[in-house]
Amino acid sequence: MATIGDLRAPTKRDVTVTAVDAVYLFPGLAASTLVYAAYLSTHPLPSYGAGLFFAMAEAVSGNGYLPPETVRGYTADGVPFAYPPLAIYALAVVRDATGVDALTQARFLPGLVSTLAVVPTYFLSRALLDTRPRAALATVLTATSPPVLQWHLSAGGVVRAPAYLLLLSGLYAAVRLFGDRNRSWLWPATGLFGLTVLTHPLYAAAFALSCLWLYVALDGTRRGLGDGTIVAGGGLVLASPWLATVAANHGLGTLAAAAGTHGGIGGRLVDLLAGRDVASILFSPPGSGTGSPAGQLVLWVWLALVIAAFAYTLRERGPLLPGWFLVIGATLWKGRFVFLLGAMVTAFATADGFPRLLGGSDGVRRERVAVAAAVVLAVTSVAVGGLYAAGAVQTHPGNPSQPQYIDEADVEAMEAVAATTDPDATFVVLGDAAEWFPYLTDRTILSSHWGVEWHGADEFTRQFSLQRRISRCPTGACITERLRENRVEPDFLYVPTDAYTVNGVVYRPEPGRVAALVAADRYRLVYRNEGVAVVAVDHGGDPSAPASATSTLPSRPLEPSGKRLAPEGPPDERATRGVTDGVGSRTQSRPEGMEPGSRHLPAPVVSAPDRASSTQEGRPTEETSSSLRSNESVWVRSTPLMV
Structure with missing residues (x-):
């Protein structure tokens, strides 16, 4: 034949x-x-990202299965819901019918x-x-x-x-x-x-x-x-x-x-x-x-x-x-x-x-x-x-196939962000974890090329370049400069402290990057675990100050955001609520391979002391550094800043 x-x-x-x-x-x-x-x-967690797909599915479900106009979280304006809908609607049906969380679906x-x-x-x-x-x-x-x-x-x-x-x-x-x-x-x-x-x-x-x-x-x-x-x-x-x-x-x-x-x-x-x-x-x-x-x-x-x-x-x-x-x-x-x-x-x-x-x-x-x-x-x-x-x-070279955009430290940090920040808080997230971040936290990232294709090639290229350049910043000064030159003013920075991926390629930050950020008047460390630091950005500083690792971020003056990474209620109640409710308002089952109790919400943040009295020449004083490392009531674990 x-x-x-x-x-x-x-x-x-x-x-x-x-x-x-x-x-x-x-x-x-x-x-x-x-x-x-x-x-x-x-x-134990899926490779690459699918956060935007699940954010679309959630938007469809939340809109009574009518097509939403936009999907929130990915840039300040969100992205148009113009993506072909068949698989998105299927994900929404699976989500609503089974209650299986996104990370498990994306893995299996x-x-x-x-x-x-x-x-x-x-x-x-x-x-x-x-x-x-x-x-x-x-x-x-x-x-x-x-x-x-x-x-x-x-x-x-x-x-x-x-x-x-x-x-x-x-x-x-x-x-x-x-x-x-x-x-x-x-x-x-x-x-x-x-x-x-x-x-x-x-x-x-x-x-x-x-x-x-x-x-x-x-x-x-x-x-x-x-x-x-x-x-x-x-x-x-x-x-x-x-x-x-x-x-x-x-x-x-x-x-x-x-x-x-x-x-x-x-x-x-x-x-x-x-x-x-x-x-x-x-x-x-x-x-x-x-x-x-x-x-x-x-x-x-x-x-x-x-x-x-x-x-x-x-x-x-x-x-x-x-x-x-x-x-x-x-x-x-x-x-x-x-x-x-x-x-x-x-x-x-x-x-x-x-x-x-x-x-x-x-x-x-x-x-x-x-x-x-x-x-x-x-x-x-x-x-x-x-x-x-x-x-x-x-x-x-030095990069494994099928890399995971997020690990257990990211899941833990995002769970804390979802449970303890204001719903309108804005973030800049370094690395590919940004793809999952808006979905898992229900918070907005200001730097994102995911879904921005629908805004056109120019905007996609701009956002792609911004996300890549800021994610590959080796120092705190570089992060500050990238934010300043692009006039990006988040409430928080989400900064990995160990190796992470940028466009699927492993990037290893220089030691002391987080410490350099904390040394600047504009930034305050509010959360840390084994792999992630969350830094609050104070928009009330001097807008004319030069951009450096030890100074405020030059930008137009803004009113203080008032957003803080601190929940209400006693710590024990918050910890229980965080583990029970999962990430934000979503019901998340623990990904396979994660030990019970490995995700928990830390103690509340103590109001930061006056920066002028706690720093000398842009560096944390011994008293401030000690409190960041060891004070049990500060929402920072005992791991040293220089990692």
Whole structure:
């Protein structure tokens, strides 16, 4: 039987689904489950972030399941609720129906949906590669691919993994529609495209571009063009209620503005043709980041093998898969998509080309070589995928894969912030913990690029640069300067005291950064645990003072905020309430791996003494420093400031 992937052969194929398919589907499901287990065993909290997604879901639930206009917390003005709503509404339903907290959902749901995505991956591979063994190998390679795991197994997979599942299912329907020219797949393809549009814009773009290429490569007839038009038009009609709501609340320009961020469609190709960032584009494989030397070597070896596999596939089967790879790579340049196609051509070359190279004309020998090569490649891929999911691979020098944006110290600190600060308190949060902070505390951060895509590329770039620069400040003086030059005036600073991530890359602050902040008249340490310090900002200082680690923040004069990180009521009552009620008004179950009692609210803050009498030349006096370290009634633990 011929395959759709062979454009020079008839397209009549055996596509019957039988019990045999379950046998060949099992390796992919087993590989995905093993990788998922490796991730769960090493991540007591989810990797990366999904706070904005859960904030959207909470806004939907709080608005009676009507689309809210904005989502509070992410910048002073909030962000428009213009995100595709399907997965967001699903999260809201899960939240309201089960009461399971966001951190638990973000840890478990992505892996479950990613495992489900193995099923359409297998059948798509079978349709394109013809044989079940090839499809089984391609499925294992895809399910354990690091770029696929990075975006779908991590916290953001609560939205991206369902989008990926819909995309793969839709691509299978499109292959059957254009490859078999079987119009019974027209409406499934249309519905799946509409659902993908309603789930994630990037995956919808990948769906549309793939369908366009499949039509060109497999069909090319006038009737096929009509079918493609129905798929596109019908999908947009299905998504029209959401599009109409966005247009009414924010204008369709909001969607266009978001499309111009993150490089946009074809942005990488334009940069390459214009000569911009050529080195970073050509010498960093899709989805690899900067990489460690060893990691880059592995990726380049993999890339060389894939190029050889594409050359072989092009010679033996025509341009369908190589051309598809180029279309997606040139327009989107996302590893999670190109690795899918790379896995298919690698499986074909391994099962067909490698045995020809080593097995000669002996049919039995060629079959043995094919089986051995497939087993070695599959086992290696599962091992690499498991190590990547477990955080044992360095994606950057000194940086583990699948990093956690927050740890137990962050959860404890955010719980305290939610329980003890005024609802309108504003924060600047250093590091990627800022992505979770507004949701887990129900407080506003003034520096945030998450969700700001909907305000346009310029604002997104400004906020992204601000958040990155202030998060990578090595000293207290740098933090002060960044706040001053951007006229950002929070009530509190949330400052990690140990290593944390900035855009997924580990950053290690210099010792004494918090002490330098406390030494300035404008700042007062009000909370500290093993990994986080919260510093109150006094807006009543001299606005003309120079910006330095030992002076006030130059800014326009403001009235004292009156906000303080201190709850009402006796300490014991607050501690009990904090543990019982969880983070803010949300009911949070304790993440797995955290010991009972490890989160608690500290004692109340003692009113700070007059700064003028307690400092000398901008440095804390011995009396002040001693009280910050040891006074039991001060909301600061006994850990030294110089960390």
